[in-house]
Amino acid sequence: MNVIVNRVAEFLKHHPPFSFLEKEDLELVARQVEILYLEKGKILFHQGEPAQPHFFVLKDGSIQLVEKTPKGDEIREICEEGDVFGVLALLGKRPYLLTSEVLEDSLVYAIPVEIFEKILKENAQVALYFAAGFASGQVVIRQDLSQGQKARGLFKNLKGDHSLMIFSDQSEVKVSENVLTCPLSTPVQQAAQLMAQEEVSSIVMVDAQGFPKGILTDKDLRVRVLAKGLDLKTSVQDVMTTPVITRKKSDGFSNLYLTMIRHRLHHLILTEDGTDESPVIGLISDHDIFLSMGNSPAVLIHGLMNTLDLGEMRKIRDRAEQMLLYYLDNEVSMDFVSSVMTEINDVIIQQAIRISRKKLQEQYSEMDKIKFCFLSLGSEGREEQLLRTDLDNAILYEDVEEPFKEKAQEYFLQLGTAITEILLACGFDPCPGKIMASNPEWVQPLSQWKSYFSEWILHPTQEALLKVSIFFDYRSIGPHSSLAEELTEHIYQEIRKKKVFLNFLAQNALSNPTPLGFFKGIVVEKSGEHKDQFDLKARAMMPLTDLARLLVLSHEVVGINNTFRRFEYLGTLEPNYSELFTQAGKAYEILMRMRASEGLRKGNSGRYLNPKSLGKLQRQLLKNTFSPITELQEIVQVRFQLDYFSK
Amino acid sequence: MSTWKFWKKSPKPKDFVAEFLEKNSEKIPAIRTLDQLEFVVLDTETTGFDVEKDHVLSFGALKIKNRKIRVSESLELYPFSDRSVSSTVAIHGILEKENRVTLEDFSEKLLEFIGNGILVGHHVGYDLEMLLRILKPFGLNRFPNPVLDTMTFAMRLDHGPFADLSQIQKESYSLDSVCERFGIEPDDRHTAGGDAFLTAQLLQKLLVLGEKKGIRTFKELI
Numbered sequence: 001m002n003v004i005v006n007r008v009a010e011f012l013k014h015h016p017p018f019s020f021l022e023k024e025d026l027e028l029v030a031r032q033v034e035i036l037y038l039e040k041g042k043i044l045f046h047q048g049e050p051a052q053p054h055f056f057v058l059k060d061g062s063i064q065l066v067e068k069t070p071k072g073d074e075i076r077e078i079c080e081e082g083d084v085f086g087v088l089a090l091l092g093k094r095p096y097l098l099t100s101e102v103l104e105d106s107l108v109y110a111i112p113v114e115i116f117e118k119i120l121k122e123n124a125q126v127a128l129y130f131a132a133g134f135a136s137g138q139v140v141i142r143q144d145l146s147q148g149q150k151a152r153g154l155f156k157n158l159k160g161d162h163s164l165m166i167f168s169d170q171s172e173v174k175v176s177e178n179v180l181t182c183p184l185s186t187p188v189q190q191a192a193q194l195m196a197q198e199e200v201s202s203i204v205m206v207d208a209q210g211f212p213k214g215i216l217t218d219k220d221l222r223v224r225v226l227a228k229g230l231d232l233k234t235s236v237q238d239v240m241t242t243p244v245i246t247r248k249k250s251d252g253f254s255n256l257y258l259t260m261i262r263h264r265l266h267h268l269i270l271t272e273d274g275t276d277e278s279p280v281i282g283l284i285s286d287h288d289i290f291l292s293m294g295n296s297p298a299v300l301i302h303g304l305m306n307t308l309d310l311g312e313m314r315k316i317r318d319r320a321e322q323m324l325l326y327y328l329d330n331e332v333s334m335d336f337v338s339s340v341m342t343e344i345n346d347v348i349i350q351q352a353i354r355i356s357r358k359k360l361q362e363q364y365s366e367m368d369k370i371k372f373c374f375l376s377l378g379s380e381g382r383e384e385q386l387l388r389t390d391l392d393n394a395i396l397y398e399d400v401e402e403p404f405k406e407k408a409q410e411y412f413l414q415l416g417t418a419i420t421e422i423l424l425a426c427g428f429d430p431c432p433g434k435i436m437a438s439n440p441e442w443v444q445p446l447s448q449w450k451s452y453f454s455e456w457i458l459h460p461t462q463e464a465l466l467k468v469s470i471f472f473d474y475r476s477i478g479p480h481s482s483l484a485e486e487l488t489e490h491i492y493q494e495i496r497k498k499k500v501f502l503n504f505l506a507q508n509a510l511s512n513p514t515p516l517g518f519f520k521g522i523v524v525e526k527s528g529e530h531k532d533q534f535d536l537k538a539r540a541m542m543p544l545t546d547l548a549r550l551l552v553l554s555h556e557v558v559g560i561n562n563t564f565r566r567f568e569y570l571g572t573l574e575p576n577y578s579e580l581f582t583q584a585g586k587a588y589e590i591l592m593r594m595r596a597s598e599g600l601r602k603g604n605s606g607r608y609l610n611p612k613s614l615g616k617l618q619r620q621l622l623k624n625t626f627s628p629i630t631e632l633q634e635i636v637q638v639r640f641q642l643d644y645f646s647k
Numbered sequence: 648m649s650t651w652k653f654w655k656k657s658p659k660p661k662d663f664v665a666e667f668l669e670k671n672s673e674k675i676p677a678i679r680t681l682d683q684l685e686f687v688v689l690d691t692e693t694t695g696f697d698v699e700k701d702h703v704l705s706f707g708a709l710k711i712k713n714r715k716i717r718v719s720e721s722l723e724l725y726p727f728s729d730r731s732v733s734s735t736v737a738i739h740g741i742l743e744k745e746n747r748v749t750l751e752d753f754s755e756k757l758l759e760f761i762g763n764g765i766l767v768g769h770h771v772g773y774d775l776e777m778l779l780r781i782l783k784p785f786g787l788n789r790f791p792n793p794v795l796d797t798m799t800f801a802m803r804l805d806h807g808p809f810a811d812l813s814q815i816q817k818e819s820y821s822l823d824s825v826c827e828r829f830g831i832e833p834d835d836r837h838t839a840g841g842d843a844f845l846t847a848q849l850l851q852k853l854l855v856l857g858e859k860k861g862i863r864t865f866k867e868l869i
Contacts, residue, residue, distance in 0.1 A: 002722070003707060003723060004718055004840045031718055031719055032719050060830075110715070
């Protein structure tokens with residue numbers, strides 16, 4: 001290997017998928033690399049352009065992948081050293097979905113697709129690596145050793161290849177053996193009727209010998225028949241996808257899956273000998289593959305919906321944590337991760353509500369008709385609860401007339417207690433401040449909730465402001481969310497009447513302890529259980545959540561609870577600060593990621609971390625998240641005139 | 648250069664040299680843009696710094712086409728030598744390579760590789776002198792190719808096209824210093840291939856910089 005090839009290989013070998021390559025293959029790839037130097041502002045490829053015969057690895061610099069939408073540019077990913085991107089060229093052979101813009105002068109290694117296709121065929125590990133990336137919707141293939149990842153995927157244990165984790169047991173992929181077929185001349189309506197009868201999403205057209213000639217799917221019916229307004233008597237052969245791609249069952253999971261990914265197939269037909277000149281014996285759909293991935297969100301949610309057994313629910317929530325670990329390790333976007341985890345938490349709560357109501361139904365049959373909603377507060381309210389940290393919740397029910405008042409109070413307290421117990425059984429921690437639906441103070445009718453909030457807004461004492469930080473992020477988990485909307489309306493009315501409340505809130509938002517000391521060092525706890533550790537929650541995350549909440553309230557925004565989405569939205573409301581808000585949102589995502597990783601690693605809430613255990617780069621990354629805090633605080637200081645505000 | 652060599656009748660060029668000269672007979676049009684130019688970035692490691700006494704231990708080169716470094720078009724050669732290498736081994740860390748090539752093989756491979764590309768190197772005049780020592784016996788007395796020295800190119804970009812290069816501190820334009828200034832990581836230093844690779848990355852950056860200063864065509868570059 002000559003020095004130059006060797007040098008390229010040395011870099012590549014630290015970055016998956018290249019790290020899975022044998023020495024000979026690695027050399028083969030390294031030998032074919034082309035190196036591009038791109039200055040800031042250049043575009044490597046444009047959205048919609050046909051794929052180049054290369055995919056790319058960022059050697060140095062910074063490149064962002066942007067989606068051009070009618071509403072403007074949306075940054076989908078920022079590539080850092082070692083990130084692999086533009087991979088659609090490799091797998092999909094489709095035009096680029098994103099535009100790559102050079103943020104900082106960058107050195108890019110271009111790897112010919114041709115050489116890699118061969119490797120994909122021969123190396124299952126590499127193939128699955130890409131497949132896994134695609135399955136989780138990544139646009140960038142990341143790994144553990146690159147600088148950026150090291151920083152972002154803090155604390156990652158290098159214990160082998162997690163990318164394979166999502167395939168819990170590959171041999172368990174279900175192949176449908178009763179494939180629905182019809183002759184080529186079948187009218188589309190009849191084909192659709194057959195599909196409806198069999199409850200399947202595809203039908204295969206076969207000739208007289210049973211050889212597959214085409215396939216028609218739900219989507220084809222929608223796109224090619226209904227949208228075009230074709231006659232229902234149109235024969236299927238005029239609208240089917242043909243020719244079909246076929247494989248044989250013994251090809252093995254990874255090959256089958258990869259075939260589907262390469263050809264963008266949702267359904268793959270299996271025949272006796274693998275060609276289309278042989279009878280159909282099976283069909284594999286991406287849904288089947290989906291189900292075989294034990295830790296996929298859809299499967300977990302499906303599992304939760306179908307059990308009322310607490311042990312089972314707890315197990316599923318534990319599995320969700322495994323999935324979370326996989327997501328964090330693989331740099332899946334925080335937006336996606338938090339949405340998925342929130343959905344899972346919400347389903348657990350909804351199930352808990354169902355179970356509890358059922359249990360109380362007999363005893364309180366007349367109470368079951370009273371409208372109520374279960375409120376998630378704090379981090380779960382903000383859709384940010386990744387780990388099962390403290391429960392903060394409450395119950396809000398509609399006002400009831402006198403004779404039933406007491407009974408209702410009793411019923412909802414019992415209901416709230418039952419729900420809380422179930423959540424504790426599912427592994428959530430109780431709230432130390434007892435802000436839970438098992439506390440009579442927080443199980444109240446709408447009128448009482450209104451007066452709580454009015455009181456806090458009118459008399460923003462220190463204690464009230466503390467409550468505000470938890471209660472203002474409420475989110476209804478159902479069943480009657482309209483009650484929560486009514487409460488929100490009330491709160492904005494009250495704030496409008498007493499604008500000065502926002503100034504108090506602002507002052508409170510600025511009173512959080514600072515993350516950096518005088519000499520720009522990360523401030524650690526001076527004493528106590530967490531001596532010498534950094535309080536990620538109080539010093540970095542709370543300032544951001546408080547600022548986001550304040551600004552969102554000042555704009556009377558409703559329905560956006562998530563801190564980074566709040567910042568994103570604020571960016572649209574205040575375009576002159578949009579960059580700062582974007583940064584703040586990104587910083588918050590990084591902090592969430594750090595905290596969840598630390599928590600999963602240590603089996604705790606992840607709130608405290610030891611700065612000394614961080615590498616230089618990780619420390620810098622952490623410090624970088626602080627800079628939007630300071631800038632935002634300055635803006636708030638001025639905007640809410642805190643200098644003139646009595647302290 | 649001693650006179651007897653100068654007057655020594657050049658041997659009849661070998662076929663591969665003739666072929667090389669033929670390839671170079673066609674000149675590059677002055678208006679050809681940078682993207683269209685083919686650069687051969689090269690470096691040699693030698694036993695010392697005396698063109699007369701020392702000789703080439705290793706040669707490394709790679710091509711830049713359409714501004715892209717082509718790793719696939721890279722070459723590393725270790726020519727045989729009849730001299731002792733002990734004096735520079737310590738500095739350059741080059742040990743006897745198993746697969747050394749004869750000087751004729753070396754020359755043939757070298758010329759075939761560089762073709763009519765623009766020869767680029769850091770302080771490249773020295774490398775070319777050293778290479779010619781090997782090539783002369785086969786009938787090549789000078790390189791007909793256009794030559795671009797990244798050292799003087801960097802100086803030009805810093806100080807303007809009419810700067811008196813003799814007044815500029817050479818040390819701050821060594822490959823190490825320039826690479827450092829341009830943020831190019833200098834590993835594998837002091838192997839011909841490694842230095843050629845560094846120089847190629849440097850050239851990529853210099854071309855971008857040059858373009859900003861109005862250097863867009865072959866004529867403006869050379």
